[in-house]
Each structure stands twice: as C-alpha cells, then as structure tokens.
Amino acid sequence: MHGTPKVLGTTSQILHNNWKLYFENVRDTYHATLLHTFFTTFRISRLTSEGGVDIAEEFGDDTTTQILSLFPNFVLQQIQNCIALRLVLPRGPDKTELQWTYIGFEDDDADMTALRLGQANLVGPAGYVSMEGGAVGNFIQRAIHGSEEDCSVLEMGDFGHISEHNRTTEASVRSFWRAYRPLMGF
Amino acid sequence: MDLEAVPRRLELEQLYTDYAHCLDADELERWPDFFTEDCFYRITSAENYEAGLPLGLIYATSRNMLNDRVSALREANIYEPQRYRHLVSSIKIVRDVAEGPEPLDLVANFLVVRTMQDGAMTIFGAGRYVDRVKRDTGSWKFASKIVVLDSRQIDTLLAIPI
Numbered sequence: 001m002h003g004t005p006k007v008l009g010t011t012s013q014i015l016h017n018n019w020k021l022y023f024e025n026v027r028d029t030y031h032a033t034l035l036h037t038f039f040t041t042f043r044i045s046r047l048t049s050e051g052g053v054d055i056a057e058e059f060g061d062d063t064t065t066q067i068l069s070l071f072p073n074f075v076l077q078q079i080q081n082c083i084a085l086r087l088v089l090p091r092g093p094d095k096t097e098l099q100w101t102y103i104g105f106e107d108d109d110a111d112m113t114a115l116r117l118g119q120a121n122l123v124g125p126a127g128y129v130s131m132e133g134g135a136v137g138n139f140i141q142r143a144i145h146g147s148e149e150d151c152s153v154l155e156m157g158d159f160g161h162i163s164e165h166n167r168t169t170e171a172s173v174r175s176f177w178r179a180y181r182p183l184m185g186f
Numbered sequence: 187m188d189l190e191a192v193p194r195r196l197e198l199e200q201l202y203t204d205y206a207h208c209l210d211a212d213e214l215e216r217w218p219d220f221f222t223e224d225c226f227y228r229i230t231s232a233e234n235y236e237a238g239l240p241l242g243l244i245y246a247t248s249r250n251m252l253n254d255r256v257s258a259l260r261e262a263n264i265y266e267p268q269r270y271r272h273l274v275s276s277i278k279i280v281r282d283v284a285e286g287p288e289p290l291d292l293v294a295n296f297l298v299v300r301t302m303q304d305g306a307m308t309i310f311g312a313g314r315y316v317d318r319v320k321r322d323t324g325s326w327k328f329a330s331k332i333v334v335l336d337s338r339q340i341d342t343l344l345a346i347p348i
Contacts, residue, residue, distance in 0.1 A: 009234040009241020012339045102241050117245050125340035126243040132264045134343035
C-alpha cells in the first residue's frame, strides 16, 4: 500500500471507433514508439529550456512506465509519476467513451502534486504522448468499412499468449481475443 | 463607466480579439506572446474547476511551456488537419483598477467551432476564460488563463489550444 489515493481531476474523451480497437491499441506493446512520435522526437525532453523531465522514483520497482490493462475495459496507467485510471465504455458500435481519473496520494507534498500535474501533460485528450490514441482508432474504423470480408491475423511473437521479455509481440492482444471469444460464443 | 475606463475596456477587448484571431489563423508561434513569462495556463472542465480539483488537460506554469506545446504540435504530434473558430464574448472585469493596481481579473465566454478537413463541423467547446491580465512591456498580457470547458467530454483529441 502506497498511501491513500486522492483524485486530482477527471476528463472524458469520445473516440469514434469500436471500444475493442482502443483495447487493442492499449495492449499493443510495440506501437508506442511508432505512433506516439513525441517519445522519439523529443526523447521526453524540453526544447526551449535546459534540463529534462523530473521523475521521482516512487514505488521502488525501477519501473517508470506501465500500462496495466484489465479485461474487459479497465486500464491502470503509470507514466513516470502520472497515474491515471482509464475506463473504456462502449457507446455504440463505432463510439467509445474513455473516462480518465488522475490520482495522486494524500501524503503528496506541493512539489509532488506539481510534478504530477506537469506530467499529466503527457496523457489524456491533449496529451503529448497519447493524443494520437484519440484519432488512430477512427482511422482504422474508417479503413475497415471497405473490407468487411477480410480478416487480420495477429501472429507477431508466434501464436502464444505468454509473458515475454520483449515488446515486439502481439501476445497481449491475442490474450484479449482469447478471453473475449468464448464469452461471446464465437 | 467613467471616462478613463473606456480606453482600457477597448484595449482589453482588443487583447481577446487578437488572441482569438491568432489561434484561428493557425499562427500558433505567436500564441505564447500573449502571456507573461511566468504565466499560468490550464484547460480544465467546469466539473474539475468547481470541485477545486487541480488537473489540467494542458497545464503550463511558464511561457516556455507554451512554446514547448507549439513545438510538439508542429514537430511531433499526429492529428488530422483542423481549424477552430473562436467566438469570444461577454468580457467582464471582475476586479477593476479602482479596487487596487494591476492585475485585473476578467471572465469571458467562448465558443469554439472545429472544422475538420472533410468539412465536418462540431461545437468543440464552450465555456469561460477565467483570466488575470497585467501590463507587460506596454501591452496587456495574460498572467493567468484558465480555460473552463462546460463539458467534461473532449471529442477525439485536443490539439490546438483554446
């Protein structure tokens, strides 16, 4: 237990795509540096002033970024010191609401809160890193209308759904479908 | 309104007019110039604002952070071509000079219509600016601007500032 969480604020993002496309995006472990070009362009550093980004080691596990997705529609995100809960709510076949709740902890001092609020610029609907996530699902949604008889095969990293020590795998996406299909009777 | 307040009123209206045209004309590189060097800028929802929750969708504590935002939009982030049309109205001086020297506190209403490349238009946001302005090298600048959106929902993404 790290302390008592406290809410720093909430927001909601309307995505014009099926909810499962968002969940595939979250579980796709190799897309981050391809889609979110902010990571590679700026190496998470500022352009107009000296210095980089402030990161406080919080949990003692040497992990600074972790996107934990819980079937079927919950995501817990730690990007540096920015912690957020994301709830994925289907609003129709091609509309999804993504509800964000940003948290800190009761024993955060003013500096820690300032750090979390500054790093919150990275995520959310206007996030340096994550704003593309609002649009990319819709790109796919639009593209698949023309190929409804086709299918895609997720075989990067073989066919398994086991833990792996690299990110060039679709194991996590396959795991989602493996849980989804029997529930839906497919 | 006494006579001295009239030119100040015109100057402040000009500030909001120039600000809106800067964003709508995609002259984002000029956008940070509307702020003081140690400015505060935040976009949030009425829900967060009224509950006293500090989160910002965009959260900047200096003009340099606004420059960073523009750099990222130009160089890094991927989003579909789009344009805003700001309608700013009902500018109200909450705390006037008569009550003390600068800064002045103002609120103003805004409506932002977003038009996408394919022509689709939506009311992207409506709300109020909660602002603090002061004179800086001869002209009025925003020392603080809190963009309070009436809705908690953002359609797709928020790239261009409001």
